[in-house]
Amino acid sequence: MIAGGWMAWTFPVALFFWVIASLLVLFTILAIRFPETPRRGILRIETTRGDRLFISLLGSAFICLGWLFFAGPPLWWGLALCLVYAAAVFRWV
Structure with missing residues (x-):
């Protein structure tokens, strides 16, 4: 078996x-360069930028899975919905 043959x-x-890795590097640099104090949003839990990134990535995965189940393979509108969701998470959570 060829190394990496299990993945398309x-x-x-x-x-x-690449985008996920770049986001992690960017948020690490931001955390070092501009430390922040946690804030409380509509979930009433203290979150930092990294927490909101995790929440938006996790929610986006479920949005994409739901999109595939209900609408089918072209995910462009699902991706747009994920971007709106991520913007809302960073704004209000």
Whole structure:
């Protein structure tokens, strides 16, 4: 078996992992450069930028799975919905 043969490394898959890795690096740099104090949002829990990133990524995964179940393979509108969701999480959570 070829190493990495279990994964279909297409451009969209590679781009997905590149974006996630870039977000983690960016948020690490932001945390070092501009430390923040946790804030309380509509969930009434204290969250930092990293917490809100995690919540938005987790919610986006469920949005995409739901989109695939109810609407089918083209995920462009699902991606747009995920971006709106992430903006809302960063604004109000």
